[in-house]
Amino acid sequence: MDIWKLGAIIWLFKSHVEGRAGIGKFLTSFVDNERKPTTVVFHGICWNNSVKLHVMKELSKAGIRSSQSMSKRTSLIDHTVLLLADLNCTGTDDLIINATQRELHRLPYRWLVLSDAPRFGRSSLWDLFLVDSELVLATVDGAGYSMTEVYKPSPTSPAILTPRGTFHHVLTDTRPHRELFRRRRDLMGVPLTITNTIQESNSSIYHLLQEDSLxxxxxxxxxxxxxLAKVAFLTLNSTPVATFTNSFGYLQNGQWTGVIKELLEYNADIGTNVGMSQSRLKQVMFLDPLDNGRARFIFRQPALSLTxxxxxxxxxxxxxxxxxxSSFVAGVAYYLSTRLIKTRAEKGTVRDAYxxxxxxxSQQGCEVQPRHVSARIVLWVVFTSMMALYAAYGANIVVLLQAPSTSVNSLATLAKSxxxxxxxxxxxxxxxxxxxxDPVRNDIAKRINSDKGPKAFYGLTEGVEKIRKGLFAFHSVVEPVYRQIDRTFQEKEKCDLMELDYIGYAAFHVPGSKKSPYLELLRVTFKRLREVGIKSAVNFRYEARRPSCKESIAMFSSVGITEMRPVLIFMAYGVALSVAVTAAELLVFHANRYRLRQQRLAVQLGRI
Incomplete structure (x- = not known):
């Protein structure tokens, strides 16, 4: 018994010299147990410099960095900071309150607070240490320390005390799970709010709350x-709350509107999926997307004959x-075959040959008929080769007449189409x-939202009908458009649908308020919903897939005047050329006849 008393006296003496009993070994064991890069910051510690130096040396021997103050904050090293505070020091309460005002009480910062006596529920210091805080209160327990995690599910909730472990020469970690999410996913009914964007119909509020898929x-x-947000809220044992706004959130006259405004004012924890942009990234934090919705230009590819x-x-x-x-060589061969063998029956010319x-x-007949065997052989070879060529040409033409164009495949080609x-x-x-x-996007925007002419904004039904008629691109969220297309399009009209992204977002993401302490819990929950298939199941209920195309039906369509336009133009050129040649021939004929008359008249006058 005397030996234990002597040990206690030695421990008390060492505690007086060093500031706290075995604090260096305790800190070393605590940081090693964290299993993550750590820099210990002596936040407002009132120990003597010699004591601090002794502790820092002990940490340094264990390969742990330490500092007397925080350097300039940077997101690259914030996750390594462990703030050390001692409640025995005068002014520590004010330092902690000041740190909470600088938001140093939230993740990724960690806290280790030393105390001689428990200060749990009676202290107002922990009011702002919510579920996104990692605060460990180490209380002196004999010759060691007893560690307790302290946090509050909400500012109005009582503090939750969770045993973290003990240290008596050896640190014992009593946490059931090392992951913060698994230890704090029970929010005990705390309300979580999502603000929803309603733009198209006020009845959507009723159907949204009822989840009736109407x-x-x-x-x-x-x-x-x-x-999906409601499922995530219930997974965290919280109370779902829904609010509504009429805009996704845009910057107007220096002020944000809609969802972004609600999150900035912390009227909601998260919002409806919105597009991620640089300006929004500075205001809110983005989580995983819940909805797979995307906004695109949807149109039917124009027929190949139009492009x-x-x-x-x-x-x-x-x-x-x-x-x-080959045609030139065949003409030369035919001409030579008729000229080299001179007969009265056959005297070919270059004009006849070509x-x-x-x-x-062109697979047409001709009044010129060769009589010599060599000329007939040349003509037979020409017709046979041209027949094979014509067959291949005709087969390709049939396919091309039914094929849609792929020329409109980017915003630049869309703007020029x-x-x-x-x-x-x-x-x-x-x-x-x-x-x-962007000049391309600017050109497209002017064609839709013109300052001078009529604006091209349409309802869903009218827009889809214009897509069906062709030569029209409609910008909207694709799922409602595809659902309407399934109802109104014929099967053959579904085969040439095309999408083009105008916005440039890979996907819409869930925005979260940077003031919300529940974002980390929601971030992990959203990933779990995706991993277990709940997200896919809900998306399948709401989203419409791109209409399928039945190729057997799509292979047949009528050929109209549009497809024959190049042929008609060629025929028009041919008619115009023939008329011009006829006029030239008549002109030459009458000029020659007039010249002959003049010559005859001159001869007659000379005789007189």
Missing amino acids: ELEHDLISKNSYT ANIFSLPFSPDVWIATGL LLTMSAL KLALGAADVNYNHFLFRASS
């Missing part, structure tokens, strides 16, 4: 996001050149299609 053509992103001359497409330029050279070759190329442009008549499109520094 009127999905209106405010689909909000309905989908709310359902190119399909009668020149069956063959590559090399084939066309080879065909021309007229016959062109007739073979003959397609009319329009957008859904909702709030975000009116903000989206404004003057832009």
Whole structure:
């Protein structure tokens, strides 16, 4: 017994010399148990410099960095900071309150507070240490320390005390889980709020709260996001609360509107999925997307005949050149075969040779008939080769007449195309299609939201009907458009649908208020919902897939005047050329006849 008393006296003496008993070893064991990079900051510690130096040396020997004050805050090293405070020091309470005002009480910062006596529920110091704080209160317990985690589910809730472990020469960690999420995912009914954007129909508020999957053509992103957010809130044992606004959030006259405004004022913890931009990143924190919705230009690819001359497409330029050279050689061969063997029955000319070759190329007959065997062989070879060429050409033409174009595949080609442009008549499109520094987007915005002419904003039904008629691109959230297309389009009209991204967002994400202490819990919960398949199941209920195309039906469509336009133009040129040649021939004929008359008249006058 005397030995234990002597040990206690020695421990008390050491405590007086060093400031606290075995504090160096305790800190070393505590940091090692954290299993993460750590820099110990002696935050307002009133110990003697010699005591601090002794503790820092002990930490340094264990490979742990330490500092007497915090350096300039940077997000790159904030996660390493462990703030050390001693409640026995005068002014520590004020230092902790000042730190909370600088938001040093929230993650990623960690706290280790030393105390001689428990100060749990009676202290107002812990009022702002909520679920996103990691505060460990180490109380002297004999010759060691007893550690307790202190946090509050909400500012009005009582403090929650969770045993962290003990230290008696050896640190014992009694936490059931090392992950903060698993230790604090029970919020004990604390209200969590999501603000929802309602733009298209006021009835969406009722259907959203009822989760009845009705009127999905209106405010689909909000309905989908709310359902999954509610599941996440209930997973955390919190009370779901829904508020509503009429905008996703835009900067107007230096003030934010809609969802972003609600989050900045901390009227809600999270909001409906919105697009991520640099300006919004400075105001809110983005979590995983709940809804897979995306805004796109949707249109039917124009027919190939509207964007190119399909009668020149069956063959590559090399084939066309080879065909021309072959025709030239065939004409020369036919001419030589008729001229080298001179007979009275057959005296060929260059004109006859190439007229016959062109007739073979176009699969037409000709009044010129060769009589010599060599000329007939040349003509047979020409017609046979041209027949094979014509068959390949005709087969390709049939395919090309039914094929949609792929020329409109970017914003630049969309801006230059003959397609009319329009957008859904909702709030975000009116903000989206404004003057832009990008010349391509600026051109598209002017065509939709013109300052001079009529604006091209349409309802969902009208916009989809314009898509069905063709040569029209409609900008909207794709799911309601695809649902309407399934109802109204014929099967063959679903095969040439195309999407183009105008905004440039890979996906919409959930915005969260930077003032909310529950974002880390929600971030992990959203990932768990995705991993276990709940997110996919809810998305499947709300979202419409891109309409499928049945190829057997899509292969047949009528050929109209549009497809034959190049042929008609060629025929018009041919008629115009023939009329011009006829006029020239008549002019030459009458000029020659007039010249002959003049010559005869001159001869007659000379005789007189």
